[in-house]
Amino acid sequence: MNLIELHDINREFRESKTNRLEVLKGINLSIEEGDFVALMGPSGSGKSTLMHIIGLLDRPTSGLYRLHGRDVSELGDAERAHLRAQKIGFVFQTFHLLARLTALENVLLPTMYTHIPQRLKRAKEIARDLGLTDRLNHLPNDLSGGERQRVAIGRALMANPDLILADEPTGNLDSKTGQQIISVLKKLHREGRTIVLVTHDQAVARQADHILSMHDGRITNPERVKAKVR
């Protein structure tokens, strides 16, 4: 079953009245449930923009996006936000934790925006699985890069989403810690979640099931997509 379907997705930015920047050009893509896809490409290839569109943070200029078989262009902003809260987990390169909240409070943050039953219990379980039990009362400033990213992953998991989108999750980490994070993602994948990972790093990308290459707003290896083995 296709979790994500993109047909002819274009994303254009209007820099000024005469200047148009085409960041995504005719993207066609399907990602099955339970897939682990790495998105690779040089700076400016549009991979982050594609991620944002998949994650419902941005709208394409034209084209069709079906999530769980549903055309998302019909959804209003509030519905997209709810969908994000319930079905999608984000992990960012710079972690994006709230500095004034403790690790535990950061993990619990999604509960402000969607109902999660027994949230404290769940948060502590997630934290335990990520090896964070002793660090829960610390502020992000007191945590190492790896710990911060694990907190971010914990936050992403609170609503038990099907889809995890990770934008350069190891970019700010050393290779050893980075690998720890990738192992966590692999474990999440084994639990049945769909992972889409943007990365510069070949070593990281090779650990995914499929690699999509992007250049100049297009996917350069569409045949890889079609030749998925599941």
Added chain:
Amino acid sequence: MLILANIKAAFRSIRSNMASSILTVLMVMIGISSVVVLSALVEGLKQDITSQIETFGTRSIFVVPIDTTNLDNSQFNPTQLFGASSITENDYELVKGDPDILAATKFSALSAVPKAGDKVFNQALLVAGNANFDKASNYTIDQGQMFATDNPLEREVVIGTRVAKALFDTEQAIGKKFMLGRYEYSVVGIYQKQDIGQGQTSPFGGSIDVNSIIVVPYETARRDYGSLQINRIFGQTTVNADPSIVAEHLTAALQKNHGDTKDISVLSAKEILSLLDSVLGSLAAASSGIGAISLLVGGIGIMNIMLVAVTERTREIGIRKAIGATRSAILLQFLVEALVISVLGALIGIGASLGVVAAIGAKTSLSPIITQSSMMLAVSIGMSVGLVFGLIPAIRAARKDPIEALRYE
């Protein structure tokens, strides 16, 4: 319990930016306190004067040497209430002789300081009045009695309890003597103690602090102090008469007596109270205006600090949106923050006002009163200020594009 979560988050934000939050809360606090204290002063004044007028009774009338029939600001000359009076003996006879008047007395202010041994009382209200002063004023003498004529053989006076206490250290002062200028007077009667504000005297003659009064028989005073100005005439109407109507026809009669000069008029207690209402009404309006201006400043302060907060927390807004916050959720978050600041300011402002009012009451002769309704009004004003001035920054926050917000350093 989203509101509760937002309130907690608001307190955390306020704490992390303590200095600016304190300053903003201070601005709101000053605005709210000024509104509350000013209206308390007006309310206290009103209650003081009203209770004193009420002790005079609903059937009382007052003759004043100004024209009150056309009391708009352009014609109202307050200096006419003090100083040289246009009231004559003839006027007094006219009032006294009116069939609807039960009793009337002349009222002339005197100046002398009562002295008993080494004790003095500077706050005495020294007046000359006729022998039916208490019938005309409705005040009760509960020790001794009123002097029998306007010109008794001995120098007799009737005083209030505060005077007795100040001069003789006791309120049982019948028979005691004290000096007024060159002459010695003896106390023959003491007025019943009234529970009213200290020293409030309305210039319209509608109130007297009876506890501080000394009444000297009219002719005795004239003999001892020379010719007297009749500052006011007080009276009580008969039971069946309508004081407002009596006041009206007496005004016409007296003005005619003055050759149609409008330099005298008669007011009933009801009219004085409504006059008071309109004067205090203007005062209240003015103080509301002042209060509103200071609240405006407080509101602008809130808008300012919230706009800065929204900019500084752009990244936070992006993060929250990325994990599923809707625009309304972000709007609510920042609006609650503005509300918490303004309500805090209002509550602290009320507390401060209570302190200020207590200090004013203790140190001056004023007795401001903070009513329950003015406290509730203050809190609701606080909330409205927070809502109104917090709205624009909250909308700004809600509208931020999450992707750009996440890139913001």
